[in-house]
Ligand SMILES: Nc1ncnc2c1ncn2[C@@H]1O[C@H](COP(=O)(O)OP(=O)(O)OP(=O)(O)O)[C@@H](O)[C@H]1O
């Protein structure tokens with residue numbers, strides 16, 4: 457390994473289904489060791505893009521390099537080095553959770569003990585002997601993540617790994633992913649949890665209608681918003697008119713439960729509120745990746 461070579465290079469990749477341009481000229485590079493997120497509304501083209509990189513779909517045009525190799529036509533050299541978790545997980549029929557993992561692992565010469573370790577890692581140790589079709593949605597998802605990781609690949613692709621997970625499993629998976637990343641592995645993943653992408657990803661690509669609309673570290677995207685800070689208080693702690701008149705306040709409005717103040721200079725506003733003893737129920741919200749996402753992709757439903 458050179459360390460210089462990017463893990464993934466995507467150059468002007470296109471893929472249409474009939475008239476529909478599912479991926480319409482996508483380009484990006486993922487560095488080795490990077491945690492890269494692909495975000496976008498339903499139908500944006502995330503899964504299609506991932507599956508083209510993984511070598512599961514053939515692009516109409518454009519170029520893909522995965523660890524310096526072309527993933528299409530199916531490249532067996534890449535298989536031991538990549539781990540793939542698909543959006544719709546599929547397993548071998550009638551096997552238990554542990555047997556699934558052992559079967560996947562044995563394809564790569566992984567010891568049986570590793571299968572047990574992986575079950576432990578995703579919190580499924582007590583389901584080892586359960587048949588796959590008797591696992592819950594979130595448990596199946598965790599099993600498919602374990603299958604993607606069992607052979608210790610250099611690049612891991614995860615398509616909405618946290619979609620069906622409960623809050624505990626989601627946080628635990630964050631720790632698993634961070635640990636993988638800390639060992640120098642590359643992670644490319646999709647999610648609809650923007651709070652999660654904001655804390656996990658080194659960079660995110662925001663996609664819509666087959667195109668990349670933005671690509672940067674989450675903090676850079678959020679900073680670029682120049683959004684005001686919203687300070688929310690319990691209704692009644694301060695009259696709206698008085699709040700509006702405070703130094704630094706751009707706007708103040710009240711609903712049934714709260715008073716919300718918008719400001720780009722939170723420091724004087726907060727000290728004025730403190731002087732008036734008006735901090736009850738205080739919440740401060742700054743711009744988030746979700747604001748960036750909705751600003752770029754709009755609010756209307758997608759097919
Ligand atoms: N095999 C296929 N045949 C025809 N159209 C397809 C096929 N696969 C995907 N599409 C279409 O391509 C577009 C992109 O789909 P894709 O699965 O890449 O979206 P996505 O961003 O992963 O969405 P989601 O967030 O819902 O998973 C969608 O409009 C979808 O209907």
Ligand SMILES: [Mg+2]
Nearest residue numbers: 502503504543
């Ligand atoms: Mg998808």
